[in-house]
Amino acid sequence: MNPFYRSTKPPATTCEYCGRTVDPATRIDTVVPDSTYLHADDPRQDGRRLGRACSAEHADELIALGTRNWIDEQLWANKLRRASGHWNRTETTLSGIADRAGLTPTQLMRAIRWRSETSRKDWGWGRGGRDPCTSNSDHGHPTELP
Numbered sequence: 294m295n296p297f298y299r300s301t302k303p304p305a306t307t308c309e310y311c312g313r314t315v316d317p318a319t320r321i322d323t324v325v326p327d328s329t330y331l332h333a334d335d336p337r338q339d340g341r342r343l344g345r346a347c348s349a350e351h352a353d354e355l356i357a358l359g360t361r362n363w364i365d366e367q368l369w370a371n372k373l374r375r376a377s378g379h380w381n382r383t384e385t386t387l388s389g390i391a392d393r394a395g396l397t398p399t400q401l402m403r404a405i406r407w408r409s410e411t412s413r414k415d416w417g418w419g420r421g422g423r424d425p426c427t428s429n430s431d432h433g434h435p436t437e438l439p
């Protein structure tokens with residue numbers, strides 16, 4: 294490697310699983326299932342965010358973690374919340390609302406029920422306290438292991 298280029302290389306990122314600093318050249322970008330995530334412009338990519346890992350093993354762990362924590366209703370409730378921000382107030386039919394949120398009426402009902410059951414918890418854009426990926430801590434191991 295030419296040492297000349299060192300100062301211009303992109304900043305290192307950290308592995309979401311173990312928190313280790315990862316060189317961009319060896320970083321693994323992977324798609325991680327995440328039911329709290331909504332894509333900014335493409336609803337088809339809701340629930341699938343880009344994750345960064347130091348190794349293929351940790352990329353697999355990130356995917357496994359996302360799969361374990363996945364809640365269908367959480368994703369649907371988020372979609373509903375996004376849609377409810379700008380729907381036409383005259384649209385009051387269930388199927389109309391479901392349509393706008395990109396859900397089936399059944400999914401809509403389950404999302405509403407889930408939301409009311411978890412309304413006392415902090416749901417939605419924030420995350421629960423069990424996710425080691427968001428703690429940004431310096432101890433280089435996840436807090437939750439099987």
Ligand SMILES: [Zn+2]
Nearest residue numbers: 308311347351
């Ligand atoms: Zn790692």
